[in-house]
Amino acid sequence: MHFNSTRIIIDPTPRRADGEYMAHARISSCREDGSEYDIHSSGDLAGFEGREDAIAYAKNWAQEWLDARFG
Template sequence: MNLIETSFGVDPTPRRADGEYMAHAKITTPAVDGQGVQIIMSGDLAGFDEREDAIVFARTWAREWIDTYVQKATLQKQ
């Protein structure tokens, strides 16, 4: 992870539904080049029996999303 990626905010707090923890992530992008921040909501990613498993899954998903977002932004600037 580089400095750009560390400026993203990630909230992996799961929600409780039907007896399980639903993993989802809220990602806040940094304000760059005069643009405001963006808030990205993943939607439900997967259900887990353990809260911590849902958090780990959401964080991993968010990290992969951020990596892809940064790569696309880097390619567009080239």
């Protein structure tokens, strides 16, 4: 089962470091007043040659993190 909420935002934007893309995920949500707050930030998860690989890895990691806690 996958956690699903329209109020949860996953930002899987990788950072570039030492010639590779470092996957990480920022998980946040919006309050009713529209302000955003962080739920969790993963830190560096793994390095990849391809940007899209880093993004896919971070999205999957974040989904699993949410499932484990709220699923």
